[in-house]
Amino acid sequence: xxxxxxxxxxxxxxxxxxxxxxxxxxxxxxxxxxxxxxxxxxxxxxxxxxxxxxxxxxxxxxxxxxxxxxxxxxxxxxxxxxxxxxxxxxxxxxxxxxxxxxxxxxxxxxxxxxxx
Amino acid sequence: xxxxxxxxxxxxxxxxxxxxxxxxxxxxxxxxxxxxxxxxxxxxxxxxxxxxxxxxxxxxxxxxxxxxxxxxxxxxxxxxxxxxxxxxxxxxxxxxxxxxxxxxxxxxxxxxxxxxxxxxxxxxxxxxxxxxxxxxxxxxxxxxxxxxxxxxxxxxxxxxxxxxxxxxxxxxxxxxxxxxxxxxxxxxxxxxxxxxxxxxxxxxxxxxxxxxxxxxxxxxxxxxxxxxxxxxxxxxxxxxxxxxxxxxxxxxxxxxxxxxxxxxxxxxxxxxxxxxxxxxxxxxxxxxxxxxxxxxxxxxxxxxxxxxxxxxxxxxxxxxxxxxxxxxxxxxxxxxxxxxxxxxxxxxxxxxxxxxxxxxxxxxxxxxxxxxxxxxxxxxxxxxxxxxxxxxxxxxxxxxxxxxxxxxxxxxxxxxxxxxxxxxxxxxxxxxxxxxxxxxxxxxxxxxxxxxxxxxxxxxxxxxxxxxxxxxxxxxxxxxxxxxxxxxxxxxxxxxxxxxxxxxxxxxxxxxxxxxxxxxxxxxxxxxxxxxxxxxxxxxxxxxxxxxxxxxxxxxxxxxxxxxxxx
Numbered sequence: 001x002x003x004x005x006x007x008x009x010x011x012x013x014x015x016x017x018x019x020x021x022x023x024x025x026x027x028x029x030x031x032x033x034x035x036x037x038x039x040x041x042x043x044x045x046x047x048x049x050x051x052x053x054x055x056x057x058x059x060x061x062x063x064x065x066x067x068x069x070x071x072x073x074x075x076x077x078x079x080x081x082x083x084x085x086x087x088x089x090x091x092x093x094x095x096x097x098x099x100x101x102x103x104x105x106x107x108x109x110x111x112x113x114x115x116x
Numbered sequence: 117x118x119x120x121x122x123x124x125x126x127x128x129x130x131x132x133x134x135x136x137x138x139x140x141x142x143x144x145x146x147x148x149x150x151x152x153x154x155x156x157x158x159x160x161x162x163x164x165x166x167x168x169x170x171x172x173x174x175x176x177x178x179x180x181x182x183x184x185x186x187x188x189x190x191x192x193x194x195x196x197x198x199x200x201x202x203x204x205x206x207x208x209x210x211x212x213x214x215x216x217x218x219x220x221x222x223x224x225x226x227x228x229x230x231x232x233x234x235x236x237x238x239x240x241x242x243x244x245x246x247x248x249x250x251x252x253x254x255x256x257x258x259x260x261x262x263x264x265x266x267x268x269x270x271x272x273x274x275x276x277x278x279x280x281x282x283x284x285x286x287x288x289x290x291x292x293x294x295x296x297x298x299x300x301x302x303x304x305x306x307x308x309x310x311x312x313x314x315x316x317x318x319x320x321x322x323x324x325x326x327x328x329x330x331x332x333x334x335x336x337x338x339x340x341x342x343x344x345x346x347x348x349x350x351x352x353x354x355x356x357x358x359x360x361x362x363x364x365x366x367x368x369x370x371x372x373x374x375x376x377x378x379x380x381x382x383x384x385x386x387x388x389x390x391x392x393x394x395x396x397x398x399x400x401x402x403x404x405x406x407x408x409x410x411x412x413x414x415x416x417x418x419x420x421x422x423x424x425x426x427x428x429x430x431x432x433x434x435x436x437x438x439x440x441x442x443x444x445x446x447x448x449x450x451x452x453x454x455x456x457x458x459x460x461x462x463x464x465x466x467x468x469x470x471x472x473x474x475x476x477x478x479x480x481x482x483x484x485x486x487x488x489x490x491x492x493x494x495x496x497x498x499x500x501x502x503x504x505x506x507x508x509x510x511x512x513x514x515x516x517x518x519x520x521x522x523x524x525x526x527x528x529x530x531x532x533x534x535x536x537x538x539x540x541x542x543x544x545x546x547x548x549x550x551x552x553x554x555x556x557x558x559x560x561x562x563x564x565x566x567x568x569x570x571x572x573x574x575x576x577x578x579x580x581x582x583x584x585x586x587x588x589x590x591x592x593x594x595x596x597x598x599x600x601x602x603x604x605x606x607x608x609x610x611x612x613x614x615x616x617x618x619x620x621x622x623x624x625x626x627x628x629x630x631x632x633x634x635x636x637x638x639x640x641x642x643x644x645x646x647x648x649x650x651x652x653x654x655x656x657x658x659x660x661x662x663x664x665x666x667x668x669x670x671x672x673x674x675x676x677x678x679x680x681x682x683x
Contacts, residue, residue, distance in 0.1 A: 045318075046196050049182075056190040057274035061332035076653055079580030079662035080672055 206262030396590030449571030460506030580662030585609025
């Protein structure tokens with residue numbers, strides 16, 4: 001009886017030692033994984049910041065203005081260029097615009113020309 | 117573990133020490149149980165999170181929040197950089213280290229470097245803060261013992277000069293020195309802490325009221341005005357008078373916060389908040405509001421401006437002298453000193469002081485930006501002082517305070533303390549303060565609009581946007597006297613006048629007359645057209661819809677015709 005009990009206990013110790021070891025092993029693996037992911041997240045956050053700063057720097061209004069003045073023929077918008085929706089609605093042709101475009105007509109262009 | 121009873125000898129036999137064994141066994145069981153329970157408690161119930169520890173290694177303190185504009189555009193952010201340091205105790209050959217370091221990092225000074233490394237007692241000296249990634253790699257490859265890197269954070273301002281006065285800047289140790297950056301460290305520490313997220317490792321950005329697009333348009337137009345009129349300085353503010361948010365603030369000359377050494381000249385300071393100026397006739401608007409609010413006159417009132425006003429041995433005369441009896445609206449559009457002084461005298465010295473106190477002109481206006489100046493008012497208040505202060509003489513305020521008060525007069529008589537941080541309507545309503553009656557505000561709106569349609573500010577009439585405004589041409593005090601050749605010109609206006617939302621101030625310091633202005637250097641010829649150009653550019657950005665009356669359409673047609681003739 002005693003021997004059997006002791007044998008059981010020894011077996012239990014061995015099994016639990018094995019389970020414990022393998023648990024610890026996998027835990028370490030997971031911890032390493034977590035640490036790596038955290039590092040990656042930090043790196044990604046860092047690069048998001050750098051990219052955000054870069055985007056902000058590239059889309060600086062003064063830079064855009066300079067580029068626009070050099071490369072585009074655009075002018076500062078004036079109040080008289082604003083048109084209300086209702087005004088626009090009056091000039092839209094009865095036939096659907098897409099159908100007219102299929103026939104090779106520049107509908108929007110015509111409206112703009114007419115308004116000028 | 118107990119001994120089984122043995123029946124062979126006709127009864128239970130007690131082994132010697134059985135009780136003791138039992139006792140020991142119980143003791144062990146208790147001890148193991150305690151350990152098991154604690155183990156279960158720590159691992160299963162509480163579950164220590166690993167996350168906190170690993171992250172804390174990388175970011176030891178709460179990071180500085182980014183600063184973004186009202187649309188979320190990044191204005192200031194932290195990026196990681198490496199800083200080079202040395203441990204002189206560990207350096208074996210100083211000469212060799214100096215030689216190879218100066219060869220790789222060109223801006224290190226050999227002499228200073230040698231002196232730094234020759235201190236065997238020190239364990240830590242900075243060699244260079246914030247080195248570039250290429251330099252870092254190069255120094256790594258040298259492999260000098262005792263030389264290493266610390267990862268630091270560096271504040272960068274991708275927008276450069278835009279909104280530099282509002283945002284301010286930090287020193288090498290990321291401590292705020294000026295502007296909102298200083299606010300985040302000092303008085304706004306609670307606000308800064310509130311931005312930190314629960315984990316404590318990231319912070320949501322601080323959102324300021326500035327709109328970078330409007331800010332740029334304002335700066336750009338002011339810069340071209342400075343060039344055109346050869347002014348020595350210029351400034352401007354766009355204020356949302358319904359919420360008190362400062363949409364844009366420009367003070368020229370400005371600075372680039374990314375500059376390595378932050379030794380800025382005095383002229384580069386933010387004159388819109390840290391300086392006080394006599395705004396001249398712009399102040400008349402306050403006198404008018406006062407007279408209306410006390411009910412001493414109304415829009416049908418008349419004042420005799422035929423002769424200069426004599427008080428004691430001083431005489432007050434008009435710049436645009438009309439030499440006739442003027443109605444109240446005429447006094448406003450002709451900017452008559454005599455008429456305005458008489459209105460203030462009707463209110464009386466006490467009433468005048470009470471009104472100025474009510475609108476806050478006796479107190480320093482403080483905002484988040486630490487640079488602020490107290491208004492400069494006459495010390496002793498006499499009849500003459502009331503008369504001259506009525507049209508802005510001897511009366512210097514921060515331009516921001518000036519526009520804030522006038523914004524309040526136009527915003528239905530409700531003034532909201534200006535702020536550089538984004539604010540919502542509910543917050544603004546709590547802070548709103550009534551300074552004049554709504555009827556007074558209505559009269560002021562009429563006068564401001566009238567002054568643009570047919571008064572001194574006609575060049576700011578951007579057709580469609582219903583601009584209203586008042587001009588001011590103040591002579592600067594040089595050596596204790598007013599100098600008629602050195603002018604400080606200003607324009608304070610608002611749009612759209614039927615329901616004013618945005619107020620704007622434009623200031624030009626010592627603008628010169630040009631052939632285009634027919635030799636005039638008064639505000640109507642430089643500050644006003646500049647303001648007009650600014651409004652034309654920013655109104656679409658601010659979402660103000662143009663409305664055209666019949667008159668406007670006729671005016672536009674006329675303009676188009678004359679443009680065709682010229683072109």
